[in-house]
Amino acid sequence: MTDHDKSDTLIPDEGLAPASTALPTADVMEELATPPRSQWRDVWDQFKTHKGAMIGAILFIFIVLGVYLGPYLWSIDPTQIDIRARNQGPNWAHPFGTDQLGRDILARMMSGGQTSVSVGITAMLLALFLGSFIGVLAGFFKRLDGPLMRLTDLFLALPLLPLLLVMMLLFREPLSAAFGLERGIFILIVCAIGITSWMPTARIVRGDVLAIKEREFVLAARSIGTSNSQIITRHILPNVLSPIMVSATLGIATAIITESALSFLGLGFPPDFPTWGRLLFDGVDYLQQYPERVFWPGLAISLTVLSVNYLGDGLRDALDPRIRGR
Amino acid sequence: MLNFTIRRLVLAVPTLLFISLVIFLLLELAPGDPMAQVPLTVPPEVKEKMREALGLGQPMHIRFWKWIVQFFWIEPQVLIDAMFGTTFSEGDLRVISWQTRSPVMDIVVQRIPQTLWVVGTAYVVAILIALPIGIYSAYRQYSWFDQMGTFVSMVGFSVPPFFSGVLVIVIFSVQLGWFPSIYDTTLVVNSWDSFMLQLKQMIMPVMVLALQITAQLSRFMRASMLDNLNQDYVRTARAKGLSEYVVVMVHVLRNSMIPVVTVIALGIPAIFGGAIITEQVFKVNGIGQLLIGAIQANDLPMVQTLTFIFAVLIVLFNLIADVLYGILDPRIRYD
Numbered sequence: 142m143t144d145h146d147k148s149d150t151l152i153p154d155e156g157l158a159p160a161s162t163a164l165p166t167a168d169v170m171e172e173l174a175t176p177p178r179s180q181w182r183d184v185w186d187q188f189k190t191h192k193g194a195m196i197g198a199i200l201f202i203f204i205v206l207g208v209y210l211g212p213y214l215w216s217i218d219p220t221q222i223d224i225r226a227r228n229q230g231p232n233w234a235h236p237f238g239t240d241q242l243g244r245d246i247l248a249r250m251m252s253g254g255q256t257s258v259s260v261g262i263t264a265m266l267l268a269l270f271l272g273s274f275i276g277v278l279a280g281f282f283k284r285l286d287g288p289l290m291r292l293t294d295l296f297l298a299l300p301l302l303p304l305l306l307v308m309m310l311l312f313r314e315p316l317s318a319a320f321g322l323e324r325g326i327f328i329l330i331v332c333a334i335g336i337t338s339w340m341p342t343a344r345i346v347r348g349d350v351l352a353i354k355e356r357e358f359v360l361a362a363r364s365i366g367t368s369n370s371q372i373i374t375r376h377i378l379p380n381v382l383s384p385i386m387v388s389a390t391l392g393i394a395t396a397i398i399t400e401s402a403l404s405f406l407g408l409g410f411p412p413d414f415p416t417w418g419r420l421l422f423d424g425v426d427y428l429q430q431y432p433e434r435v436f437w438p439g440l441a442i443s444l445t446v447l448s449v450n451y452l453g454d455g456l457r458d459a460l461d462p463r464i465r466g467r
Numbered sequence: 468m469l470n471f472t473i474r475r476l477v478l479a480v481p482t483l484l485f486i487s488l489v490i491f492l493l494l495e496l497a498p499g500d501p502m503a504q505v506p507l508t509v510p511p512e513v514k515e516k517m518r519e520a521l522g523l524g525q526p527m528h529i530r531f532w533k534w535i536v537q538f539f540w541i542e543p544q545v546l547i548d549a550m551f552g553t554t555f556s557e558g559d560l561r562v563i564s565w566q567t568r569s570p571v572m573d574i575v576v577q578r579i580p581q582t583l584w585v586v587g588t589a590y591v592v593a594i595l596i597a598l599p600i601g602i603y604s605a606y607r608q609y610s611w612f613d614q615m616g617t618f619v620s621m622v623g624f625s626v627p628p629f630f631s632g633v634l635v636i637v638i639f640s641v642q643l644g645w646f647p648s649i650y651d652t653t654l655v656v657n658s659w660d661s662f663m664l665q666l667k668q669m670i671m672p673v674m675v676l677a678l679q680i681t682a683q684l685s686r687f688m689r690a691s692m693l694d695n696l697n698q699d700y701v702r703t704a705r706a707k708g709l710s711e712y713v714v715v716m717v718h719v720l721r722n723s724m725i726p727v728v729t730v731i732a733l734g735i736p737a738i739f740g741g742a743i744i745t746e747q748v749f750k751v752n753g754i755g756q757l758l759i760g761a762i763q764a765n766d767l768p769m770v771q772t773l774t775f776i777f778a779v780l781i782v783l784f785n786l787i788a789d790v791l792y793g794i795l796d797p798r799i800r801y802d
Contacts (some may be wrong), residue, residue, distance in 0.1 A: 193621075295482060296784065300777035302743055306762050307770060311496050398627045402744055405629040406759060418629075425633060432637040439630030439723070447625035452620075 158334065187459040194455020200448035204441070208254035219248040228431065237437055239404025244419075246293050250437055253415035258445070260330055260400045260416070265392035267335030272342025273385055274402065279343070290347070301337045301346065304380055305399065308333045309408040323414050334396050342388040349381045385461035390453030394446045401442050417442045468793055470567040476785050484535075486778045491531050494767050504505045537562045538772065542572050543708035566766040574757065575773070577740070581652050583754030585669060589676035594731060601636045601688025602728075605696060608717060614627040616685060623682025626686075632748035639671060646671050651752040673748045678743050680734065687730050694785070698722075723794045729788040 146304070188194060222242045229239045236244035277291035309329065317325035362372050386417065401418025403409040410416050412423070417438040424434035482712035509517075525533075541561055547553060561570040640648040647669050652800035656665050693702065696719055704714045750756070754773065761769035793799050 195618075295485065298482065298486060298778055298781045299489070300774055300781065303758055303762075303774045303777060304490075305492060305768070306759070307774070308764075310762055311493065394625070401627060401726050402629060405744065406747065407763075421630065421633070428633065428637060429641055432641065435630075435637065439626075439633065443622075443626045443630055446627075447621060450621055450625055 142417040184404035191455035193451040195449030199447040211251040217245045217248040219252040258418040261397035264396035268339040272339035276346025280347040394449040531664040589673040592675040593680035595685035601685040605692030620682035734786040
């Protein structure tokens, strides 16, 4: 699209200078000088056609913005206790009502969302880093392939949720003592989720690296004396970016669900430090009287995960060159 | 094929040993003290004796070895004794739970039926629902049915069981009052009425679990059908005048089922492992709930044994899935 637009705008200029014979060559030069359509533009064009993915992306951005910028607009302190206004239904002062201690649920949802979303994103980054690192090493260095893939299989054979629970139980005290209660548990949850969810990324990345390693451009790079680390960072990593991006989106979704599950089982963040899972867990006690207290955090978790999943789905289609042309 | 199976079985042994070591070492770091509940009036030397009675006095590697012997040598003997009435295991020390002071395996055997009933039923229901949905949405790709199926399975992926479970409790047991929200394990099914009660209390957990499993399986079935529907042999089958039903349900379906069957096999450990969260929500006292209870009570032998049983099941069914793949798909030869 851009190429045509540019040549269209060029024509009037040429008309204004009719005597110049150098123009046709200049035109060709211009044509050559305009960069070819970049891959990311193609990806974006394809991504735009996937309606679900667009809605998912907008919804996810909306949730993230609402959670991080919302507290500036809705400035009630989520920990402020107002025992006289407890157990209120939705009203103008408290659109989502108040909980059993009179804390505003909307404010708690926002601050809980900050924790949930940041746990999700950080844990995803950690898992992605571990997964890509191990995948690239296993795919690129033949000697490391066997041991690293056995390690991956081993991790896949571990019963993950039980182990996560055990880890939460074991390291809660020492880490809270070392880094403070909230930060300690944040680090613990992020590390626990990251360490137990890198395996799919590693497998996918390894497969792609194995294929790319044999291509001619890698051979060319090697023949001019490029070192291994440079081949990996300059030539291999950019080419395995698309599977990494897809597993990134799916990783956010699983991390958010895992964190909420841990909080729901009472092994996540402490009670005065809300996350969506914790709010849901607290709401279950008042299920019969105030079912909306369970509904809001659950809806927030489900919507976030749903939007991220659709985003990942659209991204996978957009990044797949076989589908993109159609 | 036999060669492959044997090789994989042999390879599974070090894997499992390593996993058991990892679990053991992880639990070794546990800060909890099993003597914490003992009253303070008990003198320290008595406490020390109690500790030794629990097998805590010895160094780490000896305890690990003892656990391995108990789990792999004594527990099978107990099983044989129970089945044939022999007395191989008499006088041997079994893996003892710190919570109940009774053998861990006895408790596991008590809990397994509940888990198998609820989670197993959900799995069967999910397979029965997912396969037709997958087949039809692949056959009519991009139709409204397919779009709906995609949406529903996305929702199934995204709504965590601790929310969908609570939601169905709010709707069906708080608002409508149709089903009980707590699963009653003491119910004995011996009449039509008690059977109906059992059915009623199973509906909600099964529904929640089945939604999740259906979401995954139907996506997989659809993708697998789509792979096959454009193949040449399908065109050949149509060209020689076979009816559409035969083409889809016999030719395409049989080929598409190969990966799906292995995926179904891979999901079976999760049945035994129990849906930990769903069991917690509906208070089904199955394996998953046993594990949560044991973790909260710091019952290390129980946690270790249960986690290890899950690991064994995962390794075993991975192996079964690989072998099944080789048997079902003649193009795949491992030897």
